[in-house]
Amino acid sequence: MLPSLPTAVADHHVPMLVTVGGLRLGEYTIVKPLLLLTYLVLHGPATRAELAGLLWPHSRTPRNCVRVALCHLRRRGVGIHTSGELVSAAHPCDVTSPHVTSAAVFLEGVELAAVSDTFEEWVFEQRDRYAARLQGALLRGAARHGGAERQRVLWRAWRVPGAPSPCGATLARFLSLCEAGSALHRAVEWELADLAGPWAAGHTHPFVQAVLAGWLEGGVLWLTGDAAELTRHVACAQAVLTGAGQQVLELVLPPGASLDRELTLLCGAAPAHSLTVCVTVTEGDPGCGDLLQTLARWPDVHFIVVGGDAPPTAAELALHCPGNAAAVPRHRTARHRPTGRSARLTQVATVGVRRRPAPPTGRAPPRSAAAMLRSGRARCGTCPGPTLGT
Incomplete structure (x- = not known):
């Protein structure tokens, strides 16, 4: 009473x-x-x-x-x-x-x-909502720091009491910020392996794992930062996805170019759930804000946007790659950007990866995000590990 x-x-x-x-x-x-x-x-x-x-x-x-x-x-x-x-x-x-x-x-x-x-x-x-909000605030704070202070704030974010089980997007944000080989990296890597299978365990740089974790969420993943590092890490992520059965296409978008026609042709060339499109944009392109609206017309296609300035509406979808060339060995096979056309589509070549053939029954391999990445391990020049088997 x-x-x-x-x-x-x-x-x-x-x-x-x-x-x-x-x-x-x-x-x-x-x-x-x-x-x-x-x-x-x-x-x-x-x-x-x-x-x-x-x-x-x-x-x-x-x-x-x-x-x-x-x-x-x-x-x-x-x-x-x-x-x-x-x-x-x-x-x-x-x-x-x-x-x-x-x-x-x-x-x-x-x-x-x-x-x-x-x-x-x-x-x-x-409780879940507040814990997730606190974790997000700490992750944003960690991104503003560097060195030991960043790792300290990251640990606070990882240990938020009552935080819900991390989704792919949350794991991507941790992996994009943590130090390679650190205790935090191993903890986040374990969660990623538990979420998507053992394909990521110990075989890639944390930023490559961040790209793959963000890819698992679907929709649009925006990558910014050092161009040379992005080229290497994205190439490795593309090789893993291609080896797991995804069709990965690349679209280079100069300033002012229109996506509508190219994407309409591209997205009609393969089933949406098995298609990943890497869109490379130019720094300072004023059309980046409209890019999200354009890509939203294909909700079942995975998009990885590389470079440019991520608009404020993409803040929760953006991962920043710092310049750290010594962290990962260079790719053994050079990748050459297409030139000439205003927007050229090229099939991304696999590097050290073999496609997984269809099962003996004739059925197509599993196409869900988790199933594709559980199907085996892939490697490229920067990610040592076993190739996908038959």
């Missing part, structure tokens, strides 16, 4: 609602009213019946519990608004702040035994 309401609020300053590492509103720590406020702030408006069912599922007078909880919050200066059955709240909250710093868990230590299963599931979703 809720305690009796105070007759006044001594301090007219309304504190922030703290939900990370606990649950409190200044000195006020009564759980149910604060859970109600948390739900209204993060979820949005809800009816009294919904709030009663979520937070007081076993009460004989759930609507009265909602009324008393709202009175408690109003007495403490919380902006509660009602319109008939609908209730909403406007109040500052730590998880909605633009600056995420706490590594604690959302509603950590808060007793949830008396709430509904639906509300408990909502709390778990919010």
Whole structure:
């Protein structure tokens, strides 16, 4: 039962609602009213019946519990608004702040035994969301640093409590920043092997693994950074994908060139799910912003955009490759860029890789991202390892 309401609020300053590492509103720590406020702030408006069912599922007078909880919050200066059955709240909250710093868990230590299963599931979703947001903020911070400080922040990001299992995009961001052969690299590499099979374990530079991890997510992966390093790493990633059964095509796009006609012809030449297109753009090309909209017309094709300036809308899809020529041996076979036409399509040559033939039954090899990369290991001049077998 809720305690009796105070007759006044001594301090007219309304504190922030703290939900990370606990649950409190200044000195006020009564759980149910604060859970109600948390739900209204993060979820949005809800009816009294919904709030009663979520937070007081076993009460004989759930609507009265909602009324008393709202009175408690109003007495403490919380902006509660009602319109008939609908209730909403406007109040500052730590998880909605633009600056995420706490590594604690959302509603950590808060007793949830008396709430509904639906509300408990909502709390778990919010925990995952906050942890992922914190991890993303730390990854962005790591990218702004270098050397030992970058690795320290990366470790913080990797160890965020409650973070969801990393997807390909998250692993790609870690791999693009970590030091080759470091303990963090080995930890992220293990997760990548667990996600997509053992094809990546110990055979490639972390940035090549980053490209492959980002490729697993599908859609558009944008690569920026040192041109020479990008050429080597992308060549290696292309060889791995080609050896796993993908048809990898390359499109060189000079400034001002149009993609529509070329992509229409190219994407009609092979099944979309088995096609990867590497698009090379020129630094400073003002058309980079429109490029994403153009590529979005082919949602089932994997695109790797190399070079240029990634637009702000591609920030979460972009990986930056630093200049570090000593980190990886040079490719044994030179790759020559096509010249002449404004936009020329060339079949990417495989280097030290053999295509995997169809099974004896005549069925095509598996085409899903995970299945293709589980089918075997590939190597190129910069990635020593066994070739794909038959």
